[in-house]
Structures are given as structure tokens and as C-alpha cells.
Amino acid sequence: MAGEKYIIVGDVVRAHGIRGEVCIDSHADSPSYFERGAVVRLSPRQAPGRGRDYAVRAARVHKERLLVSFDGVPDRNAAEALRGLAVCVPASRLDPPDPDEVFLHELLGLRVRLAGAAPADPDLGVLEDVRDSGGAELWVIRDAAGNEILFPAAEELVPEIDLGARLVVIDPPPGLLELYQGS
Numbered sequence: 001m002a003g004e005k006y007i008i009v010g011d012v013v014r015a016h017g018i019r020g021e022v023c024i025d026s027h028a029d030s031p032s033y034f035e036r037g038a039v040v041r042l043s044p045r046q047a048p049g050r051g052r053d054y055a056v057r058a059a060r061v062h063k064e065r066l067l068v069s070f071d072g073v074p075d076r077n078a079a080e081a082l083r084g085l086a087v088c089v090p091a092s093r094l095d096p097p098d099p100d101e102v103f104l105h106e107l108l109g110l111r112v113r114l115a116g117a118a119p120a121d122p123d124l125g126v127l128e129d130v131r132d133s134g135g136a137e138l139w140v141i142r143d144a145a146g147n148e149i150l151f152p153a154a155e156e157l158v159p160e161i162d163l164g165a166r167l168v169v170i171d172p173p174p175g176l177l178e179l180y181q182g183s
Contacts, residue, residue, distance in 0.1 A: 003017055006041060006049030007094060007105055008034050010087035015079035016067050022079045024066040024087060027104075030095045033087075034059040042085040047087055104130045104164055114142050115159055115171035124177075125149065127168060141170075149180040 009028040016023045033040060034056055036125035043051030054070035061067075072080050097103055112124045130153075141149040150170070151157070151170060160169035 004049070005042065006088040006119040007091050007103070008045065008048050008086045009089050010066070010083045011045070012042065012082045013065065015076050015085055015135075016062075018076045019069070019075040020075050020079045021067045021069050022082050023062070024068050026087075027068050031059075032095065033089055034068055041088045042082055043088050045086040045173075048086055049090075051085065098172070102151065102161055102163060107161075108137070110161075110163075110166050110168045113167060113169050115169050117126070126163070126167065126171070143181065147179070147180050149177065151176070 010024045013023045013025055016019070024034075024078055025175070032038065036056055038056045038059060039053050040056065041049060041051050041053050043049055043079075044140065047141065054072065057071050059068045059071040061068055069084075091105075094103065107127050107130055108171040110127045112123055112127055125141045127139055128142045128148075129140035131138040131140065131150075136152040136154050139151040139153045141151055143149060149173065157171050157173070158168065160167075162168070
């Protein structure tokens with residue numbers, strides 16, 4: 001579908017073996033994206049959706065990653081050529097989130113306000129990126145002065161996310177903002 005938005009659901013880490021399998025870090029909870037016959041688009045990470053479609057021939061779990069075979073990828077050399085590409089699906093194919101969850105891509109661009117801020121107080125900044133640090137999710141917030149703030153997005157530190165208002169409210173621990181803003 002022309003103009004459809006694609007969402008990254010995984011990354012091709014490396015080739016595996018000699019029969020064209022690739023090792024994938026999956027960011028998706030749903031295994032349906034990697035079922036036999038499912039079609040994914042492999043794209044450069046900075047341009048989700050600009051790439052080539054591949055049908056999944058087979059997939060299996062191996063050491064907390066997925067090993068996936070694609071139609072048209074017959075050997076290690078062809079698989080190695082896919083290293084570093086993002087695994088993308090159209091946004092319309094995403095499984096709906098649970099009622100208390102949001103998709104990571106929906107967070108990008110949200111205005112960030114501090115808990116307890118008065119209505120006339122300025123926003124802290126804009127949520128620019130979400131990073132998976134292996135533990136707590138890290139949000140990259142760009143404040144009005146251009147400072148990058150790394151914020152641990154633990155549930156107790158994020159009292160409100162309002163996608164309709166394009167707003168997230170955070171309650172940072174004492175001293176965190178001063179580390180980044182030099183106050």
C-alpha cells in the first residue's frame with residue numbers, strides 16, 4: 001500500500017549457518033509477524049518501509065533470539081547481505097496494544113511536562129527517541145535549551161500518557177534533571 005507507515009519489529013543481527021537463516025532480535029511480543037508465510041519488509045533502520053519484502057519460510061527460537069529463513073535467501077552469503085537491516089511491518093498489521101499499553105512509535109514527538117507543573121509552566125521538552133538498555137526503557141527527551149535528557153521510563157515515574165493530547169507527564173527522581181541541565 002503506497003504511503004503506508006512501517007514499524008520496526010526487529011533487527012537482523014547476523015547470518016546463522018550455511019542455509020540462509022538469519023538471527024533476529026525481535027522487539028515484538030507477537031509471534032505472528034514471523035509465522036510461516038508472513039511477509040515482512042527488510043529496510044535500512046533509518047528508513048523503515050524502504051526496502052524489500054520477504055516471505056517467512058520458517059522461524060524458530062534459539063538462545064533468546066529468532067532464527068528465520070526467508071524465501072529467496074538460499075545461503076549464508078545472501079543471509080549475510082541482510083545483516084543490520086530492520087524488520088518492518090505495516091502499522092495496520094500491528095496487533096492492538098493492551099488497554100494500559102502504547103506502541104513505542106506513538107511516544108515519539110510527545111510533549112513532556114513535569115508532574116505538578118502549573119498550566120502556565122512551559123513543557124520540559126519533546127520525547128525524541130526510545131532506547132532499550134536491556135533493563136528500564138530509556139526515553140531521550142530534548143529540552144527547550146537543546147539538552148538531551150535520558151529518562152528511565154519506569155512506570156512509577158510516568159504518571160500520565162495522553163496520546164490524544166500528544167502529552168506525557170513525568171515525575172523524575174530528585175537531581176536527575178539537574179544532571180543534564182546544569183542547574
